[in-house]
Amino acid sequence: MSFLAFNLLEPWPEPFRLFLYLAGVMAFVGANAAYLVWVERKGAARFQRRPGPTEVGPAGLLQPIADAIKLMSKQVHVPPDSDRILFRLAPVMVMSPGLMCLATIPFSDTIGARNLDLGLVMVFAFGSINVMAIMLGGWASRNKYAIISSARIVSQNVAYEIPMLLVVITMLMITGTTNLHTIVEQQAGGFWHWNILKVWANPLMPVTFLIFFTCMLAETNRAPFDMAEAESELVAGAFTEYAGMGFGVFFMAEYANILVGCSLATVLFFGGWQSPIGVFSGVVWFLVKLYLLIFTVIWIRWTFPRTQFYRLLNLSWKILIPISLGTLMLTCVMLKIF
Amino acid sequence: MKKALGELLSGFVSLLTGMRITLRQFFMKDVTVRYPHEALKMPKRYRGHIVFVRDAESGKSLCIACKSCEKACPSDCIVVDGIKREGEKRKSVTDFNLDFTRCSLCGSCVEVCPVDALEFSKNYNLASTRKDVYQIDLVKRMEDGPK
Amino acid sequence: MLLEKTNLVKSGDNETFVLNLGPQHPATHGVLRVKLTMDGEYITRAEPVPGYIHRMHEKMGENRTWAQFLPNTSRIDYLSAMHYTHAYVAAVERAAGIEVPLRAEYIRVITSELNRISSHLVWFGAFILDLGGFTPLLYAFDDREKILDLLESVTGARLTYCYYRFGGLCNDVDSDFITGTKEFIEYLKPRLEMYRQLVTNNIILKKRLEGIGPISAEMCRKYGATGPVIRGAGVACDVRRVEPYSVYPELDFEIPVYHEADCMARYLVRMDEMYQSLRILEQAIAKLPEGPIMGKVQKSVKVPAGDYYFAVEASRGRFAVRIVSDGKEIPYRLKLRAPSFSNLSLFEEASQGMMLPDALALMGSLDLVIPDIDR
Numbered sequence: 001m002s003f004l005a006f007n008l009l010e011p012w013p014e015p016f017r018l019f020l021y022l023a024g025v026m027a028f029v030g031a032n033a034a035y036l037v038w039v040e041r042k043g044a045a046r047f048q049r050r051p052g053p054t055e056v057g058p059a060g061l062l063q064p065i066a067d068a069i070k071l072m073s074k075q076v077h078v079p080p081d082s083d084r085i086l087f088r089l090a091p092v093m094v095m096s097p098g099l100m101c102l103a104t105i106p107f108s109d110t111i112g113a114r115n116l117d118l119g120l121v122m123v124f125a126f127g128s129i130n131v132m133a134i135m136l137g138g139w140a141s142r143n144k145y146a147i148i149s150s151a152r153i154v155s156q157n158v159a160y161e162i163p164m165l166l167v168v169i170t171m172l173m174i175t176g177t178t179n180l181h182t183i184v185e186q187q188a189g190g191f192w193h194w195n196i197l198k199v200w201a202n203p204l205m206p207v208t209f210l211i212f213f214t215c216m217l218a219e220t221n222r223a224p225f226d227m228a229e230a231e232s233e234l235v236a237g238a239f240t241e242y243a244g245m246g247f248g249v250f251f252m253a254e255y256a257n258i259l260v261g262c263s264l265a266t267v268l269f270f271g272g273w274q275s276p277i278g279v280f281s282g283v284v285w286f287l288v289k290l291y292l293l294i295f296t297v298i299w300i301r302w303t304f305p306r307t308q309f310y311r312l313l314n315l316s317w318k319i320l321i322p323i324s325l326g327t328l329m330l331t332c333v334m335l336k337i338f
Numbered sequence: 339m340k341k342a343l344g345e346l347l348s349g350f351v352s353l354l355t356g357m358r359i360t361l362r363q364f365f366m367k368d369v370t371v372r373y374p375h376e377a378l379k380m381p382k383r384y385r386g387h388i389v390f391v392r393d394a395e396s397g398k399s400l401c402i403a404c405k406s407c408e409k410a411c412p413s414d415c416i417v418v419d420g421i422k423r424e425g426e427k428r429k430s431v432t433d434f435n436l437d438f439t440r441c442s443l444c445g446s447c448v449e450v451c452p453v454d455a456l457e458f459s460k461n462y463n464l465a466s467t468r469k470d471v472y473q474i475d476l477v478k479r480m481e482d483g484p485k
Numbered sequence: 486m487l488l489e490k491t492n493l494v495k496s497g498d499n500e501t502f503v504l505n506l507g508p509q510h511p512a513t514h515g516v517l518r519v520k521l522t523m524d525g526e527y528i529t530r531a532e533p534v535p536g537y538i539h540r541m542h543e544k545m546g547e548n549r550t551w552a553q554f555l556p557n558t559s560r561i562d563y564l565s566a567m568h569y570t571h572a573y574v575a576a577v578e579r580a581a582g583i584e585v586p587l588r589a590e591y592i593r594v595i596t597s598e599l600n601r602i603s604s605h606l607v608w609f610g611a612f613i614l615d616l617g618g619f620t621p622l623l624y625a626f627d628d629r630e631k632i633l634d635l636l637e638s639v640t641g642a643r644l645t646y647c648y649y650r651f652g653g654l655c656n657d658v659d660s661d662f663i664t665g666t667k668e669f670i671e672y673l674k675p676r677l678e679m680y681r682q683l684v685t686n687n688i689i690l691k692k693r694l695e696g697i698g699p700i701s702a703e704m705c706r707k708y709g710a711t712g713p714v715i716r717g718a719g720v721a722c723d724v725r726r727v728e729p730y731s732v733y734p735e736l737d738f739e740i741p742v743y744h745e746a747d748c749m750a751r752y753l754v755r756m757d758e759m760y761q762s763l764r765i766l767e768q769a770i771a772k773l774p775e776g777p778i779m780g781k782v783q784k785s786v787k788v789p790a791g792d793y794y795f796a797v798e799a800s801r802g803r804f805a806v807r808i809v810s811d812g813k814e815i816p817y818r819l820k821l822r823a824p825s826f827s828n829l830s831l832f833e834e835a836s837q838g839m840m841l842p843d844a845l846a847l848m849g850s851l852d853l854v855i856p857d858i859d860r
Binding site for chain 1: 689
């Protein structure tokens, strides 16, 4: 783990620490984005009872590197009618939320890039850049499929941001802080202290988590909500015109965003680095929880068909938002009474 | 309200059932044959391109150059020629060219052959970048062949 | 400015744009092109443009002997090759008055029904793939592989079987095939149950198919749509029952009919048909008589002058062969009535005003095979 402890580095000069944080976060996101592609391919293969990548390196472990080399050696073709600046800017922007948000995620008591008091707010502030980047990419390529995809992703994002934030407000009322480090510390001591099981504060806490998880899938464009990419309808959606590493960056950003989403879910609901038995807390628990959630995301993708676009919006406006408002109210009442 | 919640719940259960099924498949054995490393045996009746049947005694082709196959072929991809040698009862084949680029592997030639001189090969690895590889001379192939 | 540049807005008051779905598109499964006039994501007009894989099978039939056309029949609809060959040989048999031995007829039914299951399995996988679910495709192909292995062991080919001959079959089945088929029947039943739980009952799939893409019986009649499309519209029209051929009258099976006329109905018809095919297989194997597999046929078939017609129930609907003979050794005219062509014809009317993903679900539920449309 290339992450550096705040405590250990406290006496070091600020610019040096800043550089180390940056390098650490970048390395973590980069390695994860590349190797989550491998995990996804292997996982999909297992669900479909095939071996997956086997040829490049042992168990296909060098496949992401081979893919990256192939993608980088390709021409980044800019379609002649496109908006050149936006077309090139979109892949750069799409990676930024992954890099920015992870800076506030505490990996353990001592490992984390930056301990911000407004950590949760920052994650949501930067989290939506991803959607804007995909929208811009689709718009700038001036492809009809891409523009349909852009329109879809924006309305999808608007629809799902609301229940997600309502859930987060519920969480804020329970925790009383936006500092992610403090949120995890509050959940210390056994799995019954985790937020997902805090039924005295809100009896519907597991439902709240399900809403959060569903919204996270929708925000990161994962199946069954992959409306923007929808390969059997829109070819490759917003990425249709991207070639080479332009496409590669979008592809990796998807995994970076899943990483952020699952990290946040771990911190908010599953007690971050806290051990489920109350002792031996540490970064291992965080990673175990994180990758279990990521596995669930992959599992869901390779099980379900895609939803229809208006069903997706109906799900948000007619089901998720009323339920999350309900849990919010319930939490208010419960906190007031007890 | 009750109906809507019931539907929501049953829908959620159906999703969990689906996930249970795929998870069970996750821990089952692969069904794939890893082709270049291992290959399946072709069944007895596999229809590859045609080859001559070798006469067990003389080691020569059984073909009598009757041209039935040439006529039967729907794709006109067989050209046969033969001569009648001194002291032999039947004609013997001198030329048997198969244009495999046009062959559709229907097996009509094997079926019409009155002396069963043709059979299917079991060769399915037939990829090439050159067209002339597929101009198969069956007579030469039998003479050269190790079989 | 941008909109003008990308041709998104046509001049005039209707703000529509033309979207070319195909000839290369993941959802058309082949080289079909559909010219969509779209208003946002809504389709105002869908014009199918077939012909990208036209191979002149009918004209080829007029240029070769009766027997030489046999390989072509497997290549029209490559997923139900057996049925197509059946229709052609049966048409010639009817014309030339050739008797087919009973064993050959039973084996024809067995292989045809195996072929029907394999075709429906491909459709099942590809349809769910159209709807965004990838995994069922590979499960279905795994099952289909077993059918292909069985058929390959008898016919020597995995797709273009070319197994039937005028008067019978080109070779007999062995006991391995019979036991293999029996095992396969037992294997497929739990798999179909698994598909029911994994896919049919799935709430996402239900919501995507129920009430989507209604095709009424009236519309089927108008465009000549047959097969699962018309059976999903509540009409029990199956050539195996309405114009019985081969030994189907001796077998007990049901024609699944659904009255909802939506994508789900067509989906359920095909899923039920697989069960019915298994039933047919069980009975046909139990009844399979001993005997010759070839009737008395002259070396080159003589078809007396006249006009003959034979229809079979292929996986996608009614496939019929009409042959016109002038007594020569090659056909005078060979007309192939392909089910996919008729089923595609109604797409333009049926997809009116639908959203793009729904229209693709509708197209998937029609089970189009593009070479069958173009011939």
